[in-house]
Amino acid sequence: MSVRLERLTLKKMISNYEQYAGLTDGLVELPLPETIRIKSGEYPIPKNLEEFTNAICYGQRIFFTQKEDNDFGSIIRVIDGYYFKLVTKSKWDADKALLFGKYVLNCTVIELYPVAMHLITLISEMVEREQALLHREPSKIELAAGIEKLNIFSDLTALDFLRDAMKITVPEVLLTPYNECLVRFMIAKEQTEFQERYFELMKEASKTKAK
Numbered sequence: 001m002s003v004r005l006e007r008l009t010l011k012k013m014i015s016n017y018e019q020y021a022g023l024t025d026g027l028v029e030l031p032l033p034e035t036i037r038i039k040s041g042e043y044p045i046p047k048n049l050e051e052f053t054n055a056i057c058y059g060q061r062i063f064f065t066q067k068e069d070n071d072f073g074s075i076i077r078v079i080d081g082y083y084f085k086l087v088t089k090s091k092w093d094a095d096k097a098l099l100f101g102k103y104v105l106n107c108t109v110i111e112l113y114p115v116a117m118h119l120i121t122l123i124s125e126m127v128e129r130e131q132a133l134l135h136r137e138p139s140k141i142e143l144a145a146g147i148e149k150l151n152i153f154s155d156l157t158a159l160d161f162l163r164d165a166m167k168i169t170v171p172e173v174l175l176t177p178y179n180e181c182l183v184r185f186m187i188a189k190e191q192t193e194f195q196e197r198y199f200e201l202m203k204e205a206s207k208t209k210a211k
Contacts, residue, residue, distance in 0.1 A: 010112055011105040014072055024071075027113035036115045038079075038087050039103050045115055046082070049129070052122045056082070058162070058181045059092045059174030062155055064123045075116040076101045082119055092175055134185050161188065 003012055005023075013020045035042040046052040056064075063081045068074040083104075084090070084097040104112070162173045165184050173181070 006108065006110060008109050009106050010072070010075070010109055013109055014105075023109070024113075027109055028117050030110060030114045032114045032118050033111050036079075036083070036107065036111045038083055038107060041087065043083060043086055045118065046122060049122055049125045052082075052119075053126060053178050053182075055086075056178045057085075057092050057174065058176050058178050059094060060085075061126070061178050061181075062174070063094050063097065065127065074120070075112060076104050078116050078119040078123065079104045079107070079112065094174075130182070130185075133182070134189055158185075161185075 008020070008023075013023070032045060035044055037043075046055060060081050064078060066077070068077055080097045080100050084100045085092055087103070088096075088100070090096070159170050159173055162176070162181055162184060163170050165188070166173065166176070168176075
């Protein structure tokens, strides 16, 4: 038996996917609602990247960018990732956030799809901004040493860096506001680039003296 679109939940859509598969393209084109209903409450939607990043901690940033096998998993992950703290009033916890997905399943698809697409867009903007702010071309020595092989460990090395820079534990790093962590990375990049420029200048000065 079909369900009226305004009452159709993600759970019902998944369990009867063949019946509702044709709705997907239309759902992602729906206008963004002003709020999203989760459990028994109405919750605001971040308007832009600044509002989004002001609300999240570093653990959420890692959670958002972990891969999912299908679109349903991706939708649940981004809603879990952003709304878990807001709805539960709890500290960030990735395992509990995954369990929070049972409430997301009961959200209506006419709200869930446009909100999820909006959050996915904001996450993409966040990653692009990080790339613009933090990317540094590896040196010839780093390339020769195979630095690209470390890419698969990027989340772990980032956590280790923040732990050492802030002199706190990894669990504490995960609870640190995202923007504070971004500033730490930006400072480290500036320091590294300064050291490289200084080293090059010293080399040139040494060559000049040798002549």
